[in-house]
Amino acid sequence: MRHFVTCMLAALALGHSAFGKPIELGASIQLTGPLANTARYYRDGYQFAVDKINAAGGVKLGNAREKIVLRMLDNQSDTNLSVRQYVQLVTQDKVNFLLGPYASDFVLARDPRRAPPRLKPQPRVADLPLPLTFSELRYYFQCPYDFKLRFLYGFDAPVDRALGFGKSLHDALCQIHAESIRGNVPTIADVPTLVEDHLHLPFANEEVRQNSIRGAEKALRQYIQRHGEQLTRLEHAEKAIELKLADGIVVTGRIDLIRRTDTDEIAIVDLKSAEDTQPQEMTRLQLQVYAAGYQKAVGKDADLIEIHNLEMGHVHREEVEQSVVQETLNRVVDAGKQIRDLNLPKLEKWCETCRRCDMAGICRTG
Numbered sequence: 001m002r003h004f005v006t007c008m009l010a011a012l013a014l015g016h017s018a019f020g021k022p023i024e025l026g027a028s029i030q031l032t033g034p035l036a037n038t039a040r041y042y043r044d045g046y047q048f049a050v051d052k053i054n055a056a057g058g059v060k061l062g063n064a065r066e067k068i069v070l071r072m073l074d075n076q077s078d079t080n081l082s083v084r085q086y087v088q089l090v091t092q093d094k095v096n097f098l099l100g101p102y103a104s105d106f107v108l109a110r111d112p113r114r115a116p117p118r119l120k121p122q123p124r125v126a127d128l129p130l131p132l133t134f135s136e137l138r139y140y141f142q143c144p145y146d147f148k149l150r151f152l153y154g155f156d157a158p159v160d161r162a163l164g165f166g167k168s169l170h171d172a173l174c175q176i177h178a179e180s181i182r183g184n185v186p187t188i189a190d191v192p193t194l195v196e197d198h199l200h201l202p203f204a205n206e207e208v209r210q211n212s213i214r215g216a217e218k219a220l221r222q223y224i225q226r227h228g229e230q231l232t233r234l235e236h237a238e239k240a241i242e243l244k245l246a247d248g249i250v251v252t253g254r255i256d257l258i259r260r261t262d263t264d265e266i267a268i269v270d271l272k273s274a275e276d277t278q279p280q281e282m283t284r285l286q287l288q289v290y291a292a293g294y295q296k297a298v299g300k301d302a303d304l305i306e307i308h309n310l311e312m313g314h315v316h317r318e319e320v321e322q323s324v325v326q327e328t329l330n331r332v333v334d335a336g337k338q339i340r341d342l343n344l345p346k347l348e349k350w351c352e353t354c355r356r357c358d359m360a361g362i363c364r365t366g
């Protein structure tokens with residue numbers, strides 16, 4: 001009704017005194033369709049007003065009175081049809097005035113000046129950060145489908161009775177390094193206390209516990225004997241790194257140890273127990289990423305990467321080559337993109353990786 005009154009006042013204000021024929025009002029209303037239940041009040045309101053005005057002699061324009069004719073079209077609750085009908089009312093039927101429809105989206109649709117602005121197209125999720133740790137990435141590099149089963153579907157490896165041994169050994173070594181940086185290099189005599197303080201094996205039976213104590217003490221004694229002299233040249237222990245790469249890929253991690261050699265070169269060190277079943281090739285990739293993370297965090301290039309096998313006492317050492325580091329970072333960015341696109345297929349055929357895979361039972365049998 002408010003639309004109606006507005007239109008009529010506008011007509012009077014324009015001072016049309018010489019229509020000489022009925023004044024035609026046009027409207028497109030939801031006479032059918034899902035909005036018809038409410039829109040019928042508009043239909044009834046418009047019709048009621050027209051009937052009342054005509055019954056009183058019509059609209060007074062100057063010295064004359066003109067009757068009103070209402071041309072009402074059914075837009076079937078369809079905004080597109082409503083727009084076409086309003087165009088038709090103006091261009092073909094040539095009504096004198098338009099009456100508004102019911103519902104905001106119909107009002108906005110018929111008036112291009114009030115149409116909501118179109119959203120600017122945005123890239124899908126390309127700029128959202130994708131944080132990854134190397135512990136996650138290594139599963140992707142071994143088999144993308146293994147990554148999917150673990151981190152997207154939540155499957156995990158069966159619990160080992162010795163679970164926690166590797167973490168306990170790492171914690172004891174972390175204390176050795178922290179004490180060394182403070183100037184108190186631990187000795188072999190400290191080993192039993194270190195093991196007692198850090199060994200935590202929640203699933204072990206007594207036999208496994210006793211074997212683990214012996215194994216941990218042997219590994220720590222061996223480490224202090226072989227590397228005790230180097231413990232006076234430590235720079236950082238458990239150094240956190242965060243590497244922001246292309247396309248929002250972010251790699252986070254902790255470097256076990258950063259130390260100077262006797263010729264003052266910087267070595268990035270990873271300490272591996274037998275529980276860390278990761279192939280050495282994977283650890284080399286990890287340390288190249290960490291070398292880039294160290295450069296970013298400290299502003300200096302690392303010279304060497306070292307992988308220490310704690311139980312066997314082996315040390316693998318190699319020089320850091322910037323071209324190899326860059327190649328590895330490119331692989332990480334590509335991995336991040338595939339993970340983001342959920343392009344995580346199985347290995348093409350059964351192989352040695354499948355034979356050692358915890359997920360083989362739910363993935364394939366040979």
Ligand code: SF4
Binds near residue numbers: 358360
């Ligand atoms: S069994 Fe093979 S293909 Fe399947 S998840 Fe493991 S490594 Fe991948």
